[in-house]
Amino acid sequence: xxxxxxxxxxxxxxxxxxxxxxxxxxxxxxxxxxxxxxxxxxxxxxxxxxxxxxxxxxxxxxxxxxxxxxxxxxxxxxxxxxxxxxxxxxxxxxxxxxxxxxxxxxxxxxxxxxxxxxxxxxxxxxxxxxxxxxxxxxxxxxxxxxxxxxxxxxxxxxxxxxxxxxxxxxxxxxxxxxxxxxxxxxxxxxxx
Numbered sequence: 001x002x003x004x005x006x007x008x009x010x011x012x013x014x015x016x017x018x019x020x021x022x023x024x025x026x027x028x029x030x031x032x033x034x035x036x037x038x039x040x041x042x043x044x045x046x047x048x049x050x051x052x053x054x055x056x057x058x059x060x061x062x063x064x065x066x067x068x069x070x071x072x073x074x075x076x077x078x079x080x081x082x083x084x085x086x087x088x089x090x091x092x093x094x095x096x097x098x099x100x101x102x103x104x105x106x107x108x109x110x111x112x113x114x115x116x117x118x119x120x121x122x123x124x125x126x127x128x129x130x131x132x133x134x135x136x137x138x139x140x141x142x143x144x145x146x147x148x149x150x151x152x153x154x155x156x157x158x159x160x161x162x163x164x165x166x167x168x169x170x171x172x173x174x175x176x177x178x179x180x181x182x183x184x185x186x187x188x189x190x191x192x
Contacts, residue, residue: 002126004079007034009111009121012047023111025080025123032132034123036080036088042108049115061112068117071096078110080123083131 010026010033021043025034038046045061058066068075073096082089090107093100114121 002124004122005125005128007121007123009046009050009115012043012050023108025121027123027128027132032128032134034080034128034132036107038108038111042106042112045112046108046115049112061109061116064113065116068094073101075113075117075119076100077120077122078105078107078114080107080110080121080127082124083127088127 006028007025008028010024013022013024014020015022021038021040022035023038023043023046025036026032027034045059048055048059049061055062073094076093076095079091079093080088081091088107090105090110092103092105092110092113094103095101111121113119
């Protein structure tokens, strides 16, 4: 099996294109991210726990946590162990009666339990190598890139501004010279 890498939940986001939820995992001590699409209910369950919102009744993931405690089982960690056809596979690693038990899980459910029980989240290095995202260097601060693209940027800016110049040239300014109507309103505004 590939080396496991610890990650933390960086954020839970909503896609602007289709309203799907995405959880962003960030590698500990590195700027590498792993986006995982999750369902809205799992996103809500994770967000509620991250924000430490108290609910009157337990949600499904709270029920699982309570069940583990009742059975004297302990969640050691959650793992994202595989990626096949754009589907992630997760694993709960439990300790019960002195035995280590691996339980197949969707990563979103595993993460909802991890935030409730404050356990480590691990991802295989292979998945991070395949699907991880490393932010690119800020091109605005790179003088080489700015120099080579400045002529193009100037032309694009001129083209955009020319639309406003045409509008301003065709604007009828005679109406702006007329004084405003100073007549009284038909009725008094109500007193508050």
